[in-house]
Structure formats: C-alpha cells, structure tokens
Amino acid sequence: MDWQQHAERLANEVTDPDSRWTTPVARTARHELIPRWWEREESGGWTLRIGTDNPELWMEAAYSDRSLITRVGKLHADHAEPEARAEGLPTSSATLPSLVVRMLRHGRLGDGLDLLDLGTGAGGLTAYAARRLGSQHVTSVDVDPYLTRAAAERLAPMGFRPQFLALDATVEIPGTYDRIIATVGMPAGPELRPMVGALREGGRLAITLGRTSLIITGWKHTCGDVIGTVERDMAGFMVTRANDDYLPVPTRLFTLARESDGEEISTGRYPVVDLANAWExxxxxxxxxxxxxxxYEQRDRNRTAYLAHPDGSWARASAEWTKPPTVHQGGPQRLWTTLERIRTRLNTEGSLPLLGSRARITPDGLVHLSRGKWRATAGAK
Structure with a gap:
C-alpha cells in the first residue's frame, strides 16, 4: 500500500517547510496506528470503520488533519465486531496531527533530552518524537494497558521501541524527565503533583488544564515551581480517567435544571450558547x-443550555435562536449569572484575561494564574 504520498501531503499541510517535524510526519505510517476507528452518526451513536475493508477511505482518514476516535466508553474499535455500533463518550483517540505538532513545538524538544509523553492514545506523538529524538529518549504512559501494548506492537515494526508504561499518572510517575507533554487534560490539585515531581529542574512541560482548553507551558525552577504562561493557543483534550470509562454525571444534577421553575426567573442579556464549543x-x-x-439541546431554531453543579446549583436558559433567553436558576450559586458576567467582560474588554496570563504551578499541584490585577487559582479545595 502506497501510504508515503499521503503522509507527505499531510506533512506539508501541518508543518512548515523548514520544520523539524516535517520528516517525522512524512515518514510515519499513521494508518498502521489506526487500523479501526469510530465515526459519529447523526443519531449520536458511533459506527465502526475497518481500514482494510476500504483502503481508500483508510488512507483518507488516517492522513487527514483530524482526530479519529478509537475507543468509545469501554469498547475499543480493535475489539468491536464488524457492523458494531457504540454508545457513550469517546475515551481514546488518535489526535489530529496538526495539534500533535503544536504540542511538540510547545515542548521545545532538543537532542539528548528525555521526553515523557503523557497519554499514549494511538501512539502518534510517541512515533513522531521517537523519530526525532531516538526511542531511548522517549517514554509514553497511559492508564489503559491495551493502548500502551498496542502502540508498542505497532511502532516496533517501524523501528521505534520507546518505553511504554501503563499507569495512572495522577497517582505516580516513575523517573524524571527533561520534557513532559500531556495530550490529556490534567486536573489541577493533588493529581498534578506526580507530574511536577517528575519534571527535572530546568525542564519544561506543555499540558492542557483539565475541563478547559488552556495550554500551559513552563520551566521548572530551583524552588520547585513550574513558571510559565497560558499560551495564546487552545486545545481540546479528553480529561484523565482512572477507570475503564468516565464516571457518569449524576442524573440528579440535571433533573432540577430540566424540570424545575427555580428560585429565580429572569431574562438573559445574551443569546443561548453551546458552552462546550465556546472554548474561552x-x-x-x-x-x-x-x-x-x-x-445543550437544539431543536429547529429553539436552543436550550443547562448548567449544573455538584453543590446543587443549576440553570436553564431557553430561547429561539438569538433572542434573549428565559433563564431559570436555583441552588446556592447563580450559574447563568456568573456566565453572563464573564460574557460581559469579554464584550467590554474584547478578551478575557486567560490567554497570555502568567502561570505558576506549585509542587502541591495548584495552578496560580495572573494577568494585571486579575488572579485565580485552580485546584484549590
């Protein structure tokens, strides 16, 4: 199968002509890392795709700049029966190559530096890094033993034999590294301690903060803090998980949001927005x-957004298209009011203080952000 021309086309699309990552992308048989994948149906379910059933589609999918979902819930595409369908949330993927390259650039990799790739997935970043740095300088970890095993078996014939570890990186990370790149959303707080501890003094990390799209980069100083910035760049990664699947959101959280009139009914200032796709x-x-x-729901021109918090706070905002919504809220916090304050700041100042802010990650895993007079800490209980 002539995959090289497809890989070269992809490399030209996602890297600059003088980039050090052009050759790794152009010479990596990405399709061999993704023999099967899931595609989203309009109904919300997932359809299995098997590469060998349609080689042309396989080449198109594997060498396009998009993420391919490889695991939904507990079911990996490799283990699904032909004609299978899946239901649930994605739990692993082959990340779109342009984002992989961006994260590698944020990591500032160089010859002789040891890299920890946190979140093996299908093994794409591991492959690019191993070709650039040498397998002996790359360690890749994932919570799912099958993912690390499959990646190791698929990379070995390509001549790459990095170290793979199946472990929960929010609990412990053996060894220390000059560079850490995470392609999974890392939670702030105690779960971030192992990663900070595994970064050598003078080392650099590039991560996304869990449940946000913020890319944080920084260097580890002698005091033990990682000091850097929130990049003017964003990425959407799956958050870490400790189990075979993400724990379901308790039904009770959205029951009131869907059914109750609430303690406060008002008219919102701004149109209903699908927050999951409004990253900032x-x-x-x-x-x-x-x-x-x-x-979030949209039926014809009617849009409804729901917010719910574990403390019992909830909000529901409904409107036709861009009309001011009717807002119902209840519980100890007014969640839609909080959101509208954020939107007012965005509209007033033209931006939010997140991107470009100073970031300091302390050894306890707290992430301290600041820009001008604005301050925030993520991970504090």
Whole structure:
C-alpha cells in the first residue's frame, strides 16, 4: 500500500517547510496506528470503520488533519465486531496531527533530552518524537494497558521501541524527565503533583488544564515551581480517567435544571450558547466556578443550555435562536449569572484575561494564574 504520498501531503499541510517535524510526519505510517476507528452518526451513536475493508477511505482518514476516535466508553474499535455500533463518550483517540505538532513545538524538544509523553492514545506523538529524538529518549504512559501494548506492537515494526508504561499518572510517575507533554487534560490539585515531581529542574512541560482548553507551558525552577504562561493557543483534550470509562454525571444534577421553575426567573442579556464549543467562555467558567457540568439541546431554531453543579446549583436558559433567553436558576450559586458576567467582560474588554496570563504551578499541584490585577487559582479545595 502506497501510504508515503499521503503522509507527505499531510506533512506539508501541518508543518512548515523548514520544520523539524516535517520528516517525522512524512515518514510515519499513521494508518498502521489506526487500523479501526469510530465515526459519529447523526443519531449520536458511533459506527465502526475497518481500514482494510476500504483502503481508500483508510488512507483518507488516517492522513487527514483530524482526530479519529478509537475507543468509545469501554469498547475499543480493535475489539468491536464488524457492523458494531457504540454508545457513550469517546475515551481514546488518535489526535489530529496538526495539534500533535503544536504540542511538540510547545515542548521545545532538543537532542539528548528525555521526553515523557503523557497519554499514549494511538501512539502518534510517541512515533513522531521517537523519530526525532531516538526511542531511548522517549517514554509514553497511559492508564489503559491495551493502548500502551498496542502502540508498542505497532511502532516496533517501524523501528521505534520507546518505553511504554501503563499507569495512572495522577497517582505516580516513575523517573524524571527533561520534557513532559500531556495530550490529556490534567486536573489541577493533588493529581498534578506526580507530574511536577517528575519534571527535572530546568525542564519544561506543555499540558492542557483539565475541563478547559488552556495550554500551559513552563520551566521548572530551583524552588520547585513550574513558571510559565497560558499560551495564546487552545486545545481540546479528553480529561484523565482512572477507570475503564468516565464516571457518569449524576442524573440528579440535571433533573432540577430540566424540570424545575427555580428560585429565580429572569431574562438573559445574551443569546443561548453551546458552552462546550465556546472554548474561552467554558475555560473561564471552569477557572472561576470549577465543577460545572454542561448540556445543550437544539431543536429547529429553539436552543436550550443547562448548567449544573455538584453543590446543587443549576440553570436553564431557553430561547429561539438569538433572542434573549428565559433563564431559570436555583441552588446556592447563580450559574447563568456568573456566565453572563464573564460574557460581559469579554464584550467590554474584547478578551478575557486567560490567554497570555502568567502561570505558576506549585509542587502541591495548584495552578496560580495572573494577568494585571486579575488572579485565580485552580485546584484549590
């Protein structure tokens, strides 16, 4: 199968002509890392795709700049029966190559530096890094033993034999590294301690903060803090998980949001927004009010957004298209009011203080953000 021309085309699309990552992308048989994958149906379910059943589609999918979902819930595409369907949330993927390259650039890799690739997935970043640095300088970890095993078996014939570890990186990370790149959303707080501890003094990390789209980069100083910035770049990665699947959001969180009139009914200032796809708004809401869960429905021109928090707070905003919504809220916090304050700041100042802010990650895993007079800490209980 002539895959090289497809890989070269992809490399030209996602890297610059003088980039050090052009050759790794152009010479990596990405399709061999993704023999099967899931595609989303309009109904919300997932359809299995098997590469060998349609080689042309396989080449198109594997060498396009998009993420391919490889695991839904507990079912990996490799283990699904032909004609299978899956239901649930994605739990692993082959990340789109342009984002992989961006994260590698944020990591500032160089010859002789040891890299920890946190979140093996299908093994794409591991392959690019091993070709660039040499397998002996790359360690890749994932919570799912099958993912690390499959990646190791698929990379070996390509001549790559990095170290693979199946472990929960929010609990412990053996060894120390000059560079850490995480392609999974890392939670702030105690779960971030092992990663900070595994970064050598003078080393650099590039991560996304869990439940946000914020990319944080920084260097580890002698005091033990990692000091850097929130990049003017964003990425949406799956958050870490400790089990075979993500724990379901408790039904009770959205029951009131869907059914109750609430303690306060008002008219909102701004149109209903799908927060899951409004990355900057979603990120700021998570930083200011951590733990808010989201849901969104659109039927014809009618749009409804739901917010729910474990403390019992909830909000429902409904409207036709861009008309001011009717807002119902209840519980100890007014979640939609909080969101509208964020949107007012965005509209007034033209931006939020997140991107470009100073970031300091302390050894306890707390992430301290600041820009001008604005301050926030993620991970504090």
């Amino acid at each position: 708004l979603r990120s700021m809401l998570e930083i200011t009010t951590p733990g808010v869960e989201l849901d």
